[in-house]
Amino acid sequence: SYVLTQPPSVSVAPGQTAKITCGGNNIGDESVHWYQQKPGQAPVLVVYDDSVRPSAIPERFSGSNSGNTATLTISRVEAGDEADYYCQVWDRSGDHPWVFGGGTKLTVL
């Protein structure tokens, strides 16, 4: 089945820009979705279809996808952005349609 690879951790100072990557074979041909999960809470969709933000999500969150890497970018990082982030794709070719990346812990220094 399709494999998505994320770095285990990313650290960034407040006010800086965080980039969280999600690698997969020709992932640029897929629609990538991103979730934020804070401790003890359910995940929240923050970007879908590579770069679309749900209405409740701040403009600081953006996404891109090309080649073998999708990227979630968080601008002007705040302490409240500290969370685990997961990428997700629909693997139409496999019998395991939904695939999640392993997750990235974002630490705000």
Add this chain to the structure above:
Amino acid sequence: QVQLVQSGAEAKNPGASMRVSCKASGYTFSNYDINWVRQAPGLGLEWMGWMDPNSGNTGFAQKFRGRLTMTKNTSIDTAYMELNSLRSEDTAVYFCARVKEAFIGATPFDTWGQGTLVTVSS
């Protein structure tokens, strides 16, 4: 507002079965696929399967086939996930999640239940 409310935490013995419910409100239950995702302690999200509440059609991840059942009761807008032959590795928080688009399964999960902790231990 759109909401999914799950049943409470459970403790199970190895070999037993578990059933988690997921009650929907704020939208037409039959029109949106429900997926189930679990998260073992300290680990990432693991997709388990999906159900179309309109048709009852289901699809499961390979590792759960034979042990996993998904059903629904449309009269009370509730989906159920049942996992049997439990083992310690099934200890996890189980989430139900609704897809974003009606009648289209391959859309992201825009609404999640609060999660149900199931602990499997003797």
